[in-house]
Amino acid sequence: xESLNLCxxxxxxxxxxxxxxxxCDPYDLNTALMEGTIFPCLNLTFHKAPAKENACKTSSxxxxxxxxxxxxxxxxxxxxxxxxxxxxxxxxxxxxCPNGTALFHQLLEQRLNLLSAFAGKxxxxxxxxxxxxxxxxxxxGWSEGPMPWExxxx
Amino acid sequence: xxxxxxxxxxPVKIKNTNPEFAKLIMSQYGGPDGELSASMRYLSQRxxxxxxxxxxxxxxxxxxELNHMEIICAMVYQLTRDLSEADVKKAGFDAYYIDxxxxxxxxxxxxxxxxxxxxxxxxxxxxxxxxxxxxEQKARTVYDNLLRVIDDPDVIAPLKFLRAREIVHxxxxxxxxxxxxxxxxxxxxxxxNPEFDKKFNKIGM
Numbered sequence: 497x498e499s500l501n502l503c504x505x506x507x508x509x510x511x512x513x514x515x516x517x518x519x520c521d522p523y524d525l526n527t528a529l530m531e532g533t534i535f536p537c538l539n540l541t542f543h544k545a546p547a548k549e550n551a552c553k554t555s556s557x558x559x560x561x562x563x564x565x566x567x568x569x570x571x572x573x574x575x576x577x578x579x580x581x582x583x584x585x586x587x588x589x590x591x592x593c594p595n596g597t598a599l600f601h602q603l604l605e606q607r608l609n610l611l612s613a614f615a616g617k618x619x620x621x622x623x624x625x626x627x628x629x630x631x632x633x634x635x636x637g638w639s640e641g642p643m644p645w646e647x648x649x650x
Numbered sequence: 651x652x653x654x655x656x657x658x659x660x661p662v663k664i665k666n667t668n669p670e671f672a673k674l675i676m677s678q679y680g681g682p683d684g685e686l687s688a689s690m691r692y693l694s695q696r697x698x699x700x701x702x703x704x705x706x707x708x709x710x711x712x713x714x715e716l717n718h719m720e721i722i723c724a725m726v727y728q729l730t731r732d733l734s735e736a737d738v739k740k741a742g743f744d745a746y747y748i749d750x751x752x753x754x755x756x757x758x759x760x761x762x763x764x765x766x767x768x769x770x771x772x773x774x775x776x777x778x779x780x781x782x783x784x785x786e787q788k789a790r791t792v793y794d795n796l797l798r799v800i801d802d803p804d805v806i807a808p809l810k811f812l813r814a815r816e817i818v819h820x821x822x823x824x825x826x827x828x829x830x831x832x833x834x835x836x837x838x839x840x841x842x843n844p845e846f847d848k849k850f851n852k853i854g855m
Contacts, residue, residue, distance in 0.1 A: 511831070511839055512780075514824020529660065530807070532814025540817050545797045545810045574661060581659065581714060582818065588707040589825035621656045644656055645724035647663040 517586070519595045525575035534582045566618050573610040573621075579603050652713070659717035660811045664728040664804040670741030671800055672729035673759060678722045678796075678812070680756025680764035683788040685722055685812075689715035691769035691785060695778045700844040701833055704775070704826045711819055718815065721808055723754050729805070774843045776834075779827045783820055790816035 507513070522534040531539050541547070580603050587596050608628065614621055615629025619641035631637050642648045678684045692712030699705040730743075730752050738747045745761065756764035770781050793813035800806060835841055 508836055508839065512783075512827070514783075514821065514827060516825055516828060517821060530811070532811040533818050535818075538818050538821060539814065542794055542797060542810075542813060544794065545813070546803075546806065570657065570661075574657065574659075578659060581717075584710055585707065585714075585818065585822045588703060588710055589822055589829065591703070623653065641656065644658045645662070645720070645727050647661075647724070647728050 517590070519590075519593055522579070522599070525579050526571075528582065529575045529578045534579050535586070569610065569614050569617070573607070573614060576603055576607045576610060580607060652716070658721055658724060659714070660721055660808050662721055662724040662728060662808050664725060664802070666729075666802060666804070667732045667734075667737060668729050668802065668805075669733060669737055669743035671802065671805055672726045673741065673743055673746060674796060674799065675722060675729070675805070675809075676726050676746075676757060677759035678789070678792060679719060679726065679754070681758035681762075681792070682768045683785065683792050684756070684758075684764075684768075685715050685719040685789075686756055686764060687768045688712075688785060688789060689719060690766065691771065692782065694769075694771040695782075698773055698845045699778075700775055700848070701826075701830050703829055704779075707822055707826050711822065714815070714819075718812055721812065725805065725808060726754055727752075773845050775830050775845055776827070776839060779823055779830060782823045783827070786816045786820040786823065790820075 517535070517538065520535055520537040522528060523531060523536060523539075525534075528534040533539050580600070583596060583600050583603065587593065587600060590596055611622060611625040612628040612630075615625035615631050615637075620626040620629060620631055620637050621641075623638070625631075626637055679686055681687075689712050692708040692715065696705045696708035696712065699708060733743075733747075733752055738744050746757075749755075758764075769785070770778070772778050772781065790813055793809055793816065796809050797806065797813065800809065830844070831839065834844060
């Protein structure tokens with residue numbers, strides 16, 4: 497019957513599609529953390545949310561120099577680690593993207609160095625960093641430092 | 651396996667006690683579209699996914715949702731950490747206080763306890779990916795609603811971050827749907843269930 501031919505469509509019926517993301521140049525790492533994505537093309541804002549909210553500013557009023565250094569190092573670690581989190585999901589669906597892969601390896605190295613530095617100077621955040629940060633082998637360090645939910649931002 | 655890293659994915663540093671905000675935000679811990687539901691949804695669905703890369707994506711997003719659950723709990727904890735007896739009676743926090751004091755327990759904003767009935771693992775890749783696309787949109791709406799009623803900048807910053815993640819996850823699930831479709835018959839996506847009728851699947855397990 498001719499009516500059967502009326503039922504053709506260039507795209508499959510009864511199915512939805514989401515376009516695949518193209519690579520776009522990422523934000524700087526601190527902006528990416530504040531915005532919640534490294535990709536400007538995926539940053540689709542909400543009109544009720546203020547454009548700029550600086551979550552954990554390293555406050556200049558901090559008198560304790562150790563606290564200040566710790567916060568700065570933690571802020572760098574948070575930014576690098578978050579960029580890796582976002583990039584991991586991108587690479588899960590774009591494993592052959594050369595831009596993504598190159599950035600991934602670059603950030604991974606930065607993250608490992610920051611984790612080691614944090615363990616060496618303050619306390620370990622991961623078990624591995626107790627070794628790479630040359631943590632003192634004479635005592636158990638895992639219980640050191642405040643718990644993450646205490647809001648010390650360090 | 652999972653290993654703990656002693657920091658939050660996004661920093662939470664809230665100065666002011668506010669049981670009203672705590673009660674609302676708690677919904678993203680134990681509510682119908684919360685982070686606990688999200689994590690359990692993806693981590694449950696991944697085992698039977700026919701396309702390996704999609705199973706990998708579900709693992710990574712399911713893990714990230716655990717980070718988000720921790721951010722939400724940290725917010726609820728800090729909003730109620732210095733709660734006084736007078737604060738307890740404000741904003742309907744007294745009912746929660748009677749059962750849990752200041753303990754963190756997964757429930758929706760209206761007091762309904764967390765339940766796995768809030769998410770699905772259907773054993774059909776197409777169905778589950780649509781479930782996930784819808785879940786990310788529902789969670790985004792909750793964050794939009796929270797951002798409308800909350801005016802403390804310390805609370806807004808992590809909420810805004812978490813909202814942005816829902817949109818990124820939606821995009822990735824959309825790409826996962828495309829990858830799954832490529833392994834199916836374009837003339838009829840519904841001719842078989844790729845998680846059950848494996849012999850029809852090009853990619854297989």
